[in-house]
Amino acid sequence: MNHHQLEKDIEHLEQVIARLSGNDRIPLSYWRNRVESVSRANLVPSQVQRVKRLSEALSELEMRTKERSSHEAVR
Template sequence: MDNYQLESELQHLERVLKNISAEHRFPLSYWRTRLNAVMAARLVPSQQVRARKLDGQLRALETRAPEVG
């Protein structure tokens, strides 16, 4: 992923994760996969901070999510 794609993805994830709940129409696993792809990329320090913050937000949602199955 190039820097432009990383920035776009981080911005999108920041908007989405700020506004979703554990019962969102897309499963949290979808957002986890997208965030993990960002976190696996070569990030500059400011992007690493943002990705870690998103990871914390998503973990909080995952913790509150109802059990499936």
């Protein structure tokens, strides 16, 4: 993946993940795969940090979604 496309992909993921909820039509697993795909590219250090933040934000959302689902299942 070239540097320009990689930068565009990271920027897009930053915009999308900041607005995600667990109820979106596109499942969180899709976005997890996208983040993992970008993380496997040849990243410069600043991009590594950005992708790490994306992964952490997505992990938090995944946890909140699982907790919400388990609470709803108990009801």
